[in-house]
Amino acid sequence: MITEADKEHIRRSWKLVIPIAATAADLFYKRLFELKPDYRGLFPEDMAGQKSKLVRMLAFVVKSLDYPESAWREEVSESEDLLLVLLALGRRHQALYRVPREAYGSVGEALLWTLDYGLGEAFTPAVRAAWTSVYKAVSTTMIRSITALDPDRPLEAAFGAGQAAIESRLRVIGIDDLTSGAQPSAPGADQRGKGAVQ
Numbered sequence: 001m002i003t004e005a006d007k008e009h010i011r012r013s014w015k016l017v018i019p020i021a022a023t024a025a026d027l028f029y030k031r032l033f034e035l036k037p038d039y040r041g042l043f044p045e046d047m048a049g050q051k052s053k054l055v056r057m058l059a060f061v062v063k064s065l066d067y068p069e070s071a072w073r074e075e076v077s078e079s080e081d082l083l084l085v086l087l088a089l090g091r092r093h094q095a096l097y098r099v100p101r102e103a104y105g106s107v108g109e110a111l112l113w114t115l116d117y118g119l120g121e122a123f124t125p126a127v128r129a130a131w132t133s134v135y136k137a138v139s140t141t142m143i144r145s146i147t148a149l150d151p152d153r154p155l156e157a158a159f160g161a162g163q164a165a166i167e168s169r170l171r172v173i174g175i176d177d178l179t180s181g182a183q184p185s186a187p188g189a190d191q192r193g194k195g196a197v198q
Contacts, residue, residue: 002133007065009130014062016119024118025051032110039106042099060085061138090142101146104139111135 017024029047033040043050093099115131116123 002065002130002137005126006130006133009124009127010062010065010134013115013119013122013127013131014058016122017058017115020118021055022051024114025054027117028054028110028114031113032106035106035110036103039103057089061134065134086138086141087145090145093142094146101143104143108132108135108139 029043029051094101112128112131112135116128119127
C-alpha cells in the first residue's frame, strides 16, 4: 500500500531528479545492461527516444500520485488513467517487445540503484521504501495485464511468476523487509560517486 507519507517522499525526491533526468536515464540503462547484458537487444540502437519515454513515464506515475482519494468518482480520460496506461504498457512489453516477466525484478533493481546513486544522501531509507512500494504497484499492474494475452494461464500463475522475480531481485539488493527500517545497500554502487550527479 502506498501511504500519504510515501507519496510525499516520491514527490520531493522526484523534484531532485528532474534537473538530472537525462543523466538519470543514462545511469538507469547503463545499470540495467550491466545487470542483464542480453536485454540490450530488446532496445533500439539509438536510445534517446527510449530514455525520454522512461523519464516521461516516471513523471506520469509521480503526477498520478497527486490525485486525491475522491478522484475515482471523476471522469478521467484514458490517457490520464494510470491503471489503463499501465495495463496497456504491460501488454505492449509482452506482445510487441517480448520483454520477459523476470525482467521486472532487474528493472526495479536498476531504478533503485539509479535513484540511490543520483540522489545520494537524499535517498533515505524512507525514500527507498516509497519508491519500492510504487515500483511494486506499477510492475504488479503490468504483470497482471499479461494474462489478458494468455487467457488459458491462470491469473495467479502469471502474477506469481512475475512477483517472485521482483521479490527475488529486491532480496538480492538487500530489501527483504521494508518495515524493519534497516538501510539496504545497493550492490555495485560507488560510494565515492554517490550523489555526484546532483
